[in-house]
Amino acid sequence: xxxxxxxxxxxxxxxxxxxxxxxxxxxxxxxxxxxxxxxxxxxxxxxxxxxxxxxxxxxxxxxxxxxxxxxxxxxxxxxxxxxxxxxxxxxxxxxxxxxxxxxxxxxxxxxxxxxxxxxxxxxxxxxxxxxxxxxxxxxxxxxxxxxxxxx
Ligand code: ZN
Numbered sequence: 001x002x003x004x005x006x007x008x009x010x011x012x013x014x015x016x017x018x019x020x021x022x023x024x025x026x027x028x029x030x031x032x033x034x035x036x037x038x039x040x041x042x043x044x045x046x047x048x049x050x051x052x053x054x055x056x057x058x059x060x061x062x063x064x065x066x067x068x069x070x071x072x073x074x075x076x077x078x079x080x081x082x083x084x085x086x087x088x089x090x091x092x093x094x095x096x097x098x099x100x101x102x103x104x105x106x107x108x109x110x111x112x113x114x115x116x117x118x119x120x121x122x123x124x125x126x127x128x129x130x131x132x133x134x135x136x137x138x139x140x141x142x143x144x145x146x147x148x149x150x151x
Contacts (some may be wrong), residue, residue: 016065021075025058027096034136034148041067045136054078071133073113
C-alpha cells in the first residue's frame with residue numbers, strides 16, 4: 001500500500017506540473033499580488049465575487065512546486081464558496097499547516113485537499129511557500145493594494 005505521504009507528494013507534483021485555474025481572469029473584481037522573497041515565489045490571485053459568493057478563482061505566478069500546488073488546490077476549492085465559508089476555510093488551512101491539525105470532514109467542502117498540504121509543517125521554510133497564495137487571497141478579499149510579502 002502506498003504511504004499517505006507519497007500520495008500527498010504525488011498530488012503536489014501533479015498540481016505543480018499542471019496547475020489548475022492558471023491564467024489571468026479578465027473579469028476579476030478582486031485581486032492581489034503576493035511575494036515570498038525567501039524562495040522566489042510570486043503569485044497573483046484573481047477572484048470574481050458575485051453577491052457573497054466566489055464564482056471564479058484563478059491565479060498566475062511562478063515559484064516552487066509547493067507554492068504553485070497550493071495556489072492550484074486553493075483556487076479549485078474557492079469556486080462556489082460563500083465568503084464566510086472562504087474565511088472558515090482559511091482558518092482550517094492555517095491550522096493544518098501551522099499546528100498540524102488534520103482537517104476534519106465537514107459538509108460544505110472536501111478538506112482532503114487541505115490535508116495534502118499538511119506535510120509542509122515538517123519543513124518550516126516551506127510553510128511560507130504553502131501559505132503565500134492563501135494570504136494573497138485574503139488580501140484580495142480585503143481590498144489591499146500593496147503586495148503581500150511573507151517577510
Ligand atoms: Zn517556495
